[in-house]
Amino acid sequence: MLETEHAPPKPNPTRVLGRFELRQLLGKSERTMVWLVHDPRSAQELMLTLPRVQPASSAVAELWLSDAKHAARLNHPNLAHVVEIGVQEHWPYIAVDRALGVTLGERLAANPKLTAEDAVSWVTQALEGLAFAHEASLAHGDLQLHQILISEQGTVRVMALGAGLPTAVLAEQAAHERAMPLDPNRLRQSREAAVRDVLTMGIVLYHVLAGAPALEEPDTSRVVDRLPPLGREFVRLPWSTPQPIPEALRAIANRATTHQERQRYHNARTLLAALNGWRETAAQDSGALTLLIDRLRTVGHLPAAPGVGARVARLAVAEGQRTDEMAANILQDMGLSFELLRTVNSAQVQGTQVSGNGPVLTLRRAIALVGLKGVRQAAASLRPWPGPLPEAHAATMQRLLDRVRLAGHAAQALRPAGYDPEVVYLITALQNLGRLMVQYHFPDEASQIRELMKSAPAAEPGEPDLPGMTEEAAAFAVLGVDIESLGAAVAKHWGLHEDVLYMIRRLPVQKPVRVADTDSDMLRVTASAANEAVDAVTENPPQRVGAALQQVVQRYGRALSITMKDLTEGLHAARGTLQHGPTGVVPRAPRREEAEPGDPGTTDFSALLASRKR
Template sequence: MSDAPTAAPSLKSFGRFELRALLSKSSRSLIWRVADPRHGQEMVLCMPREKPNSPAALEHWLRMARGSERVQHPQVAPVFEIGEVEGWPYVAYERALGETLDERLARQPSPLPLDAAGWVAQLLEGLAFAHEAGHAHRDLQTGSVLIDAHDKVRLIGLEVAQEVFPATVDFNTVTRRAVRESAEEDVLCVGLILNRLLSGRLVLDERDLQQVVRQMQPNGRELVRLGWETPHPIPDPLRAICNRATDRQLRQRYHLARSFWRALDGWRQAAAHDAGGPIVLLLDKLQRSGHLPSTTSGLHRLTAGSGLEAQHTSALSELVLKDMALSLELVRRVNLALKQAGHAGETVLNMQRAIQMLGLNGLQFAANALKPWPGPLAPVAAEMLRQLMARVVKAAEVAQDLRPAGYDGEVVHLITVMQNLGRLLLQYHFPDDAQQIRQLMLPPEPTEDHPNPTSLSEQAAAYAVLGCDLDSLGAAVARHWGLGDELLQMIRRQPLDSPVHTPRTDADTLRLTCSLANELVDALGLPEARRRAGVEVATRRYAKALGLGLREVMEALNPSTRRDAAAPAPRVQAATGRVPPPPMPAPPGATTGPVPGGAGAPTASAGPTPAPAGASLRQRLTARSGS
C-alpha cells in the first residue's frame, strides 16, 4: 500500500482548515489534526481515503454521515461539523475530546491489562449502541479512538469509510447488507485492538488493521493469537476473551459488539471486585425467578392439603431429593436461618435434618415458593435444562456408589449437585450464554493446516462468554445463600489441569469423590469412540487418592453389573481368551422424555450411614438421631 493518499489533497490546507498533522492513515480513511480559524480551536478531521465517485455517491455519504450524527452515546464522540470541500466529504470533532489511542500508546506503550480492558469495554459500549442504531464504522483503527486525561474513551469516524459501489448502484438496496457485514468486521477490529494493547506490539507488524483482516483466516493464512511474551502477565479469562475475538474460525468469534462487551465487562467486574458483571446479574435473576423450577407436581399437591403430616421424615427426605429445586431451596433456607441465628460455623446438607429444623410449615413455604416447570424457559431451552439435570442426577448417583464407608449419602448427593450449581443456574437464567459456551466447546472443522483441531475447555469457553468460570458463579450464589467456607471449598471441582493428591480431611474426600463422579459423567457425554478412554483417564487421576479401581467405577456407572454378579461367569471369548468388559452406559439425559422428577431419589443403599467416631465434619453435615 502506498503511504500517500491515492487522490487526497496535497496542500497545507483543506478548505478553511489548516492541516497540522496526519494522526491516522489506512487504506480506507484519513484522520487529521487541523486548526479551524473560524472557531479558533483545533479539530480532528475524518475523511475517506477515496473521493466519492459520483454526485449520488457523495449525497449518499453525506446522508449516512448525518444519520450517524444522531447517534448520541457517552462513548460516541459528538460530531462538530459535517461538510465537503471540492467533492471531498469530512466529519469534524473537537480536539478537546482527547488524544487518539495511537498518541496515548506512543506515551504509554504498555498499559496494564485491566486498563486496556477498560478502554476496549468503553469502545465496545459505544460501538454496540451505533450498530444497534443501524450504523457501522468500517475502518476501526487505534486512531479512531479518542481517550482523554480521565481515561474516558470515545469513538470517532462512524460512517466515514463507507463502502465503495459503482456510480450507478441503488444505494438504498445495498446499505442494509453492507452495515450488517461491516458490523462483524468492526467487532473483529476491536479484538485486534485488544490484542495490540495486551501484546504491546503491532498485530502482524501492520499499523492498518484492514491489512491485518485481509491476511487473517479465512481470507488469508495468518493466525492471530495473543502470545505468551507480553509486557504484563495476562489473566487466563482475558486471554480467552482476546483469542476468541480473533479466532481463525468465523463461527467462534464474537459476532455482536454487545456479546464481546458482556464478556469483557464481566471479567473486569470480577477482577476489580466491583458491583457488576454476570454474578450480580445472576443474583438479580434469583430474586425474580428463583434458582431452578420445580420438577415434580406431587409435592405441591401434598402441600395443598394435609398429606405431609402423615409422612415420616425419611420419606419426606426421599421425596424432597427427587426435586432438585426443592432440595436446593431447603439447603438455602436452613443454612441462612443458621447464619442469622449466629451459628455461622454449622452447615446442614442432610434433608432429614433440614426438614426437622424448618418443620412442615417451612417445607410447605419452600415448595410453594418455587416456580413450576419449566419457568420462563422456551421448549428448547427447557429440554437442555432437563438433559443437564439428568446428567447431574446421574453424577450424584455415581458419587453415592463411590463414597467411602461412613459418609452420608444425602450429603454426597447434594455436594455433587452443588458442584454443578453454576452450570444449572446458567442454563436456567442465561440459556443463550449456555448455548454459546457449548458451541465454543465443539472442535472446529479440520483444515489442511490444522487436521486435528482442538476445542476450548469449558472453563476457557465460559471465560470467553461470561468473563468468569462456572464454578465462580456457583460459589457466589452459595455464598449469597449463607453457606460456610468449608462447604464453598467442597463445591469446587478438582481442576482438570491439576494433579489429584491424597485427601487429608473429610472435606477433601467428599470434594474429590464428587469431582470424580462429575468427570465420569462428563466422559459419558463424549462421542462413543472416546467414551471408554475418557472414563479410564478420570479413573486413573483419582485411583491412588481415593483407593478406587476401574471395576468399582464401572459398577457405579453401570449398576446392573452388580445385580448380575451372582449370575454365572460370562463365557471367555474364544479368539482372545479374555472376559469381555462390561458395556458402557448410555450418556444420561441423551433421550427425550418426561421432566426429571423421580430420577434424583437416592436408592435404599444411599440412605444415611452412621458416622464414625471423631469425624467432626460428618457429624456436622449429617442428621443427628437425637434431634
C-alpha cells in the first residue's frame, strides 16, 4: 500500500516508490494524493501527484498520462511547471519542484487566520491559471488545498492540471476511444469539468475565508457531490469567522457555492472579475470608480438622447426663450441634464460662484451659469445615441431611462408643498445614477444582475419559488461593488456637494422611514418613495403590484402624508407626463396583452386603482 502515513513505525522508516523516497503525504482526496519525495537522481525534493486508486489497466494509465502531458504543455505564471511525468511501480505520476512553494493546506495549517485581502489574492491567482486552462479546453478535475501552491513571495500556482478525473471515468473514456478515437463526448465532459472546477474554487474560497472546510469535509470533491444537483445541502459563510468578511466579499463567496445552480458562477472569468472588482474597491477610497474610469474617458458618461442636436439648435436661435422653458426642454434628455450638472458643479465653475451659494441642483441655474454656449458645448461632448451599445442593449437602456424619468415625474407629483419640482426630479434621477452607469458601461454585467434577481420555480411541487438575490447582493456578486456606491463614486467624481451625495442614496428598504427633519432628508425620502413605487409596478407581475404599492404607502405614508389614492394618482400623472409631456393627458390604461413587462410607458394601473377601491 502506498498510503501508510498511519502505519506503526518500523525499524527502517524509509518508504519508496520506485526511485523516489517518500517523505510526507501532503494531502489526499478521493481522486488524487500528493507526496513530498526525495529524488536521488536529481538530489532535489519533488511533489508527486498520483491518482488515489491505482489504474486498473495499462490503457487507463496511458490515458491519465496522456491528459497530464497535454496539460503540461500549457505555460502560464499561475500554473505549476511540470518537472517530470512518468510511471513507477504501475503508478502514474506528475512531478513538480518543491521549490515552487508549499501547498495551500500547509500554509493554512501554519497561519489559519488569513486577512480577506490575502485570501482573495490567492484565489484570484489560482483562477487566472484555471481560466487560462479552461480556455484551452482543459480542466483540473480535483482542485484541493494540496493542489494549490504558494511561494514565499505569494505567487500562487495550480498543480497537476488534468490529473483529477476519477479512474472509473478514465476507464470509460479508454473504452470509448478504442471504439471511437474522436469521441464527441470528450469536449462536453471537459466543459462540465470546467464548471465543476469553478464551483470547487468557490468551496476553496469558503475554506480560506471561514478558516474551516465547508460541511466539515476537507475533500472539496465530496462537498461538490453533496450540493445540488447531486445532493441537497448548501454552503454559506458563517457570520462568525476568524477575520471580518466585508459584505460585498461575502455575497461573492455565497454566490459561488449557492444551492441554486443558475445563480452560481459558471465561468472562471466571471468569478475572477467579481473578486477583482472587490479588490479594486477595497484597495482605495475611489476603488468603485476605477471600474468605470477608463470607459468614462472613452465613451462619456451617458449618451445623448436621439435628436439632441436639433433640440440644442432650437435653443440657440431662441435667445429670448425663458430659462425655465429651456430647462424643461433639456430635462427630457438625461445625458445632457447630467452633463450640465457635472459641468457646473466642477471645481473650476464652483470657484466662480459666490461663496455660500451651495450646489447647483436645477438646470435653470446651470443654464444661467454657462449660457447657451455652455449648453452647446455640453451637448457636443456627448456620444450620439446609443453610443457603443448594440441594438438589444440600447433597447434595455431606453427602458431604464424611461423608468428613471417616470420615477422623477412621480416624485414631482408626491413632493410636499414648497419643494422645487426640478430639484425633486433630478435627485430622483440621481438615485439611479449607478444603475444607469452599469447599464451603459457594463451591459452584460447588468444582464447578469437582473437574472440573479429573478425568482426561479421551486425544485419540488408544492414548495415555494426559489427567491432571487437582492439588487445589492447581485451587484456584489457580479461587480464586487454595490450599485449605490458606484453611483455615489461617480457623483463624487463629478464634484457634487456632500449634501447631494447624501440625498442620492436611496433609503435602505430594510430600515423604517422616519419623518424628515431637514430639507435634504425630505428630498431623499420623496425620491426614494417614487423610485420604490416605480420598482413595484415594473418588477412585479400584475397580481402582486397592488400589495407592493401598499408596502410603499405603509413605509412612506406618515413621512410624506400620502395615501394609496395619492400614490396611484401620482403614478398615473407621471405616466401621462412621460408619454405626452407636462401638458399631456393621461391615456387609457392598455389591455394587459399590450403591456410589455418592465416598460413604464405601458404599465397597467387599472388593477392598482381597483385594489385601492376595495
